Amino acid sequence: LREKLKVGGxxxxxxxxxxxxxxxxxHLGEVQKNILLSLMKNHPNPVxxxxxxxxxEKPNDLALRVNIAKLKKNLRINIQNIRGVGxxxxxxxxxxxxxxxxFHRYWALFxxxxx
Numbered sequence: 001l002r003e004k005l006k007v008g009g010x011x012x013x014x015x016x017x018x019x020x021x022x023x024x025x026x027h028l029g030e031v032q033k034n035i036l037l038s039l040m041k042n043h044p045n046p047v048x049x050x051x052x053x054x055x056x057e058k059p060n061d062l063a064l065r066v067n068i069a070k071l072k073k074n075l076r077i078n079i080q081n082i083r084g085v086g087x088x089x090x091x092x093x094x095x096x097x098x099x100x101x102x103f104h105r106y107w108a109l110f111x112x113x114x115x
Contacts, residue, residue: 007043008091039089046088
């Protein structure tokens with residue numbers, strides 16, 4: 001059996017370090033892949049900025065922020081900066097009642113067109 005790690009819609013096979021987002025393969029560069037794997041392995045705890053800097057060729061704050069921003073934009077995930085500590089993935093499940101309320105609100109506005 002292969003050990004898998006799942007954080008929200010993100011999943012990785014720990015043996016091969018293949019990444020998936022909602023069951024679709026992810027093709028990331030080495031730096032972003034390592035940052036994401038580190039954040040997933042430490043979830044729900046933050047990863048220090050210094051640890052994440054180790055994945056950069058030329059470690060600096062701007063390069064780290066750019067790589068985090070690209071991950072957030074391309075994967076549509078929430079990565080939060082914990083001031084003075086580092087970064088962590090935030091994954092919140094929508095409670096059933098919240099989903100039910102949102103669904104009916106959109107249905108009232110758009111009807112079957114919203115599906």
